[in-house]
Amino acid sequence: MNRLNQLFKNTSKPILSIYYTAGYPALESTLDIAEKLEQAGADFIEIGFPYSDPLADGPVxxxxxxxxxxxxxxLHVLFEQLKDLRKRVTIPVLLMGYVNxxxxxxxxxxxxxCAEAGVDGVIVPDLPMYEYEEMYKDYFIDNNLTNIFLVTPQTSEERIRKIDGLSNGFIYLLSSNSTTGKSTGISGDSETYFSRIQSMNLENPTMIGFGISDSTSFNKAAQYTRGAIVGSAFVKFLDTENALNQIPQFISEIRG
Known part of the structure; x- marks a missing residue:
């Protein structure tokens, strides 16, 4: 059982995850941000490794x-930075990016x-499920890594059940089919979709991402799942003056 599994097993409060991009706003800011997020009360973090053609991401x-x-x-630079990860951060850490x-x-x-750095899981949205299952699953298992799959409002029940069977961490529910940061808040249609997933009684916990930007959307997501992931709103926040020292306030406002 890695840190991520332990978190979901031992935590009853709504779980808050924060996404940010490695090497932004400065090349050496990756671990400084991670440390500040843990100190401010984030439950786990997702560090994005940048790619030149991020099709699922919005402008932020x-x-x-x-x-x-x-x-x-x-990636080579990131793993060099992550050699010191577990000297500074104890909460679960996931890497997120594209398959190329x-x-x-x-x-x-x-x-x-990932295993050598103390990373607990990976989110690679464009890694086909059949390739993971047939070609790469053993690499993840051997290194005690959870592979996180994404579900959209259009994902069929059959595929969701398949994802649930292959998962050993949590299932990432996209609040919409839009790119990251394009919409904020949770619509009535999204609530219907979340309620449908909730009624499936899946084996794995679920988390909601895309459109979570404030306490209202975070608390709404927590009514249907174990919690939510804040991405674009935090990345945008990092561009503000003295952002590193204001992270506790950002986290406090999201939790409400």
């Missing part, structure tokens, strides 16, 4: 990825590097 995260790449961030950099790095090497 696209911009952060572009700046991180310009700053010199790569992972394939270039080598999936087995990527999983080993």
């Amino acid at each position: 995260i696209q911009n952060s990825s572009q700046k991180a790449l310009e700053n010199g961030m790569t 950099p992972v394939l270039q790095f080598g999936v087995e090497n990527f999983c080993k590097a």
Whole structure:
């Protein structure tokens, strides 16, 4: 049982995860932000590794990825930074990004590097489920990594059941089919979708992402799932003056 599994087992309050891009706003800010987020009360964090063509991301995260790449961030640089991760951070840490950099790095090497750094899980939205199951699953299992799958409002019940069977962490529910940061809040249609997932009584816990930006949307998400993930709103916040020292206030406002 890794840190992520322990968190969901031992925590009854709504779980808050924060996403940000490695190497943004500065190349060396990755661990400073992680440490501040833990101190401020985030339950787990998702560190994005930047990619030049982030199709699922809206302009805020696209911009952060572009700046991180310009700053010199790569997977090799990130793993070098993460050598000190567990000296500074105790909460679960996931890496999130696109499959192309992972394939270039080598999936087995990527999983080993995650384990060596103390990373608990990975979210690669464009990694096909059948490829994970047939080609890469053992690499994840051998390195005690959870692979997080995404579900959209259009995902069929059959596929959701399949995802539930392959999962060993949580299932990431997208609040809509739009890109990150495009919409905020949770619509009535989204609530119907969340209620449908809730009624399926899945084996794995669920978390909601996309559109979570304040205490209202966070608390609404927590009515249907174990909690929510804040991404674009936090990445945008990092561009403000003295952001690092204001992280406790940001977290407090999200929790309400």
